[in-house]
Amino acid sequence: MSPVSQPRKRRKEARPSELTAAALGLFVERGFAATRLEDIAARAGVSKGTLYLYFDSKEALFKAVIQEGVVPVIAENEAIAARHSGSSFDLLEKLLENWWQKIGQTDFAGIPKLMIAEARNFPEVAQFYYENVIRRAHALIGSALERGMASGEFRRMDVATTIDVIIAPILMLLIWRFSMACCQNHEGDSQLYLQIHMDLLRQGLRASQV
Amino acid sequence: MSPVSQPRKRRKEARPSELTAAALGLFVERGFAATRLEDIAARAGVSKGTLYLYFDSKEALFKAVIQEGVVPVIAENEAIAARHSGSSFDLLEKLLENWWQKIGQTDFAGIPKLMIAEARNFPEVAQFYYENVIRRAHALIGSALERGMASGEFRRMDVATTIDVIIAPILMLLIWRFSMACCQNHEGDSQLYLQIHMDLLRQGLRASQV
Amino acid sequence: MSPVSQPRKRRKEARPSELTAAALGLFVERGFAATRLEDIAARAGVSKGTLYLYFDSKEALFKAVIQEGVVPVIAENEAIAARHSGSSFDLLEKLLENWWQKIGQTDFAGIPKLMIAEARNFPEVAQFYYENVIRRAHALIGSALERGMASGEFRRMDVATTIDVIIAPILMLLIWRFSMACCQNHEGDSQLYLQIHMDLLRQGLRASQV
Amino acid sequence: MSPVSQPRKRRKEARPSELTAAALGLFVERGFAATRLEDIAARAGVSKGTLYLYFDSKEALFKAVIQEGVVPVIAENEAIAARHSGSSFDLLEKLLENWWQKIGQTDFAGIPKLMIAEARNFPEVAQFYYENVIRRAHALIGSALERGMASGEFRRMDVATTIDVIIAPILMLLIWRFSMACCQNHEGDSQLYLQIHMDLLRQGLRASQV
């Protein structure tokens, strides 16, 4: 209860996320199989055995990494959509902006690459991620598109597939950053990339003015 | 000299690509580190040791897989672009069509996912892939965009970044197929997906009609 | 802090030499290449993996075996020579006696056979052994011979080559013990062997009395 | 029967010894276990499979190497001893001279090192070598010593052990050449070495005058 004991306690409670953070970094960098628990422990500043105090196995650690990666940004965006009143395209931009703040510019940005690389090795985890992130994100975009079509702002389209096409460049931005980006000698400008994506969509989705 | 002696020789020459084909399949499915050479050998119908008659190591096999994945479809597309005379958007569609035939519907479709998952573990291979595939593909799209801007068909844009945005959904189509696709209960319709992508682009790239 | 915690630590420190001892025995018996790490581990009462906690590789273990085999007997003999005051032949006998006590009758006796069998496969190790053992031993014998020649006790001779001839039977005694000795049905009497060697030398080195 | 067919036939008959010669060289250089049959085949200028036309296994090849190494020099020396009429020391010198010509300066010189290194792995081969080479060589030296003692030329001695001491430097000369010799920067002078050995023996074996 003394102030001295606080850092210790906070430390203890913070441990799991310190460990998953270290694990996420290495899993993204090298892949699940090629990452050694010893390296994760070293990066987190603990010993190998300590990992087993918090996670039953390497696989359990992986699951925790992904589950922790499902941050409440989806819920946030659902709330944003719920109270949005402007144009549908504005909504899409707001959602993207929030995603960019909460995911794209944080360590969680590595999750998509990791999940894609390991989906087939961990089908249940992939399923979990799909249900809790992808499906909800799709629904979110989908309702924005439906809303825009209903109002006449967007042209008619196959919504389900259009969602995939819209999301693809956004995911790819992150995937690229954690894979081939090192091969490019020029820095990619994420802001510009996202802006161009939205520019294309603004015009591409618009109901043709006759 | 006799035709009888051929099968042996033909086998010898055909082996490497039989092996890389098997390896590609498993690398895409499980990742490089999680794939056992024994499984690759089994899939190719040979023994473990046989792999070493053709490749020095697992890593060398990986390199061969990627290098063999650089099929001449790029050159083909360069030729298509060179002799194209219609609208620039038509050119983009032709290039996509050929890519879909030669890559998207073949075993090579797995290469992008594999390369993305392993890029950081094999920087030289990634560099090779970048130089020989990505850079040339970018140049190809880029010249089509420039051509369309020059003719007034396309609106003005930051070409370099727009290329990335345009390519992203195409790459993502393949990446998805070899990763999260298994989580979806509905079949993805690739044709529809590509068509929608092109629809969005057709309208999105068009110079605004006053 | 408690004495109870000691055994673990003591073990940790004692391990390397337990392992090299086991390795020496098997390397001498079967040769480096024909010895399996698993057998070394078994002889030392540990598991295969434990070896790698202390040595990076089989080759590193070999090096350690040799380096540990360079016991300070040479230094001891150098000290003996430095303070010797009797006849030069007496000195040779003292050196031999000490060598016999500290090397010939211990596990280190196997080193010469091992080193000879593997010298060409491990040139750097051989070089190390040569510099730290052989060269110093030669210098030691050499100075005894010079001393004896100077005093008139020994006849004139080509010292460098004579050293080799003198050492040969001593090395051979050990080499034989770890190789062909098993083919003989009679026990070799090392004491007698060494005594006869010295007898031949006593008379063979003596300056002719005219 | 045509002259043209001769080289072929000679070739065929010569094969086994070409193969054992290549094998001896590599066995001596690297040891039995560390030598690959492929390298032996390559050195002999044949393919790996060809070895199995002449030898059942790697071990059989090793046996053949040793057996072929038991050249009739022993028989020769036995004949020399039988017809010798001069001093006993002269006989020892003659035997050594012949050995030096027929073994010491030929490829067979590597046999002792090889046999010593592998004796414990191939006890039957070692036994064979012991019976057919070592025992007979010992008997030869032994009878010369007995002869010299009987005539009063040599002093009294334990013959069996003295033989070992006498032979040791001779064996060591060869063993050294194929092991540690590479560590010395100066060339060893074998002639001088053998001469010094005999000088020591001449004086060392002599019956004390007076």
Place this chain on the structure above:
DNA sequence: AATGAATGAGGCTTCATTCAT
């Protein structure tokens, strides 16, 4: 007789996991 492609047992090495401290 000769080849060399193919095999698969076996060894070195790694690393997830356990457990005594």
Place this chain on the structure above:
DNA sequence: AATGAATGAAGCCTCATTCAT
């Protein structure tokens, strides 16, 4: 709670041996 020494299963790779040509 934390450590890190120890384990042993498993994978990469080698190479003696076989066999179709």
